[in-house]
Amino acid sequence: MKFSLFTKRLKMSSKTANLDLYAKVEHLLGIEEATDALHSLYMSELDDLEVKSLLDVGCGRGGFLKRVNAKGIRAKGCDPSEVMAKSSQDEGLDVVHGGIEAVEGKFDAIVSIFDVLNFMDKEQLEVFFHEVAKRLNDGGVFIADINTRFGFSEVAEGVMSSEDESGFLNVDAEFVNDELHTVFTFFEKENDGKYSKYQEKILQYFHPLQRFLKNDALKVVEKQTFSLYDTNDKVLLIMKKR
Numbered sequence: 628m629k630f631s632l633f634t635k636r637l638k639m640s641s642k643t644a645n646l647d648l649y650a651k652v653e654h655l656l657g658i659e660e661a662t663d664a665l666h667s668l669y670m671s672e673l674d675d676l677e678v679k680s681l682l683d684v685g686c687g688r689g690g691f692l693k694r695v696n697a698k699g700i701r702a703k704g705c706d707p708s709e710v711m712a713k714s715s716q717d718e719g720l721d722v723v724h725g726g727i728e729a730v731e732g733k734f735d736a737i738v739s740i741f742d743v744l745n746f747m748d749k750e751q752l753e754v755f756f757h758e759v760a761k762r763l764n765d766g767g768v769f770i771a772d773i774n775t776r777f778g779f780s781e782v783a784e785g786v787m788s789s790e791d792e793s794g795f796l797n798v799d800a801e802f803v804n805d806e807l808h809t810v811f812t813f814f815e816k817e818n819d820g821k822y823s824k825y826q827e828k829i830l831q832y833f834h835p836l837q838r839f840l841k842n843d844a845l846k847v848v849e850k851q852t853f854s855l856y857d858t859n860d861k862v863l864l865i866m867k868k869r
């Protein structure tokens with residue numbers, strides 16, 4: 628392999644460069660099947676409710692928004708990764724670049740699918756609950772999934788690598804003190820046959836259930852532990868405004 632001589636960082640705001648690198652390499656993670664299964668689970672929850680408007684926070688490439696739109700539900704999304712938000716916008720989806728604070732309006736349902744809450748630390752999560760409550764219509768629901776401690780320590784932790792014509796990816800994840808430290812190293816193949824190296828770290832936080840049961844903005848109305856990759860690696864939470 629021929630490497631270029633310097634390590635390039637993505638030309639994005641440094642605050643979300645890690646999320647943008649995640650967006651760039653997501654196709655190499657082999658998570659399509661799990662994503663699809665998760666989207667079906669959320670859809671089956673929504674099918675039981677009278678939802679006319681929905682906000683998908685951390686919508687990524689907008690796969691779930693497309694499914695929701697197809698049901699005739701007015702759906703909006705947001706994502707702090709510029710790469711993710713742009714990719715959804717390019718698909719014609721109603722998506723803003725930013726976190727939930729960037730979204731105006733109120734919704735019958737708000738969802739945060741596939742670890743989105745684990746990207747927030749304890750303090751950010753507290754603020755987030757209030758931002759969700761502000762944007763829920765009366766009787767509206769917030770649905771989100773979180774990783775169990777087992778999901779972090781036994782499923783997410785470890786090393787993997789993967790490659791395709793876009794380049795070579797190495798992912799090294801370590802779960803320490805209830806935090807998952809994941810280093811993504813991507814060697815992107817350039818047109819001239821050289822490789823550019825991108826490296827970013829993503830931190831994810833384990834949240835105990837008490838954090839959800841005890842917050843003063845939302846109340847948990849249902850929780851179910853389920854298995855996505857392994858037995859009981861995730862919990863689905865359904866919450867309403869207090």
Ligand SMILES: C[S@@+](CC[C@H](N)C(=O)[O-])C[C@H]1O[C@@H](n2cnc3c(N)ncnc32)[C@H](O)[C@@H]1O
Nearest residue numbers: 646684685686687707708711726740741743746
């Ligand atoms: C594993 S991806 C899931 C994407 C999408 N929900 C799906 O089901 O395919 C996690 C997403 O959360 C977004 N994210 C990270 N931190 C966030 C935050 N504080 N608020 C909203 N979204 C966030 C990331 O940019 C990424 O798109």
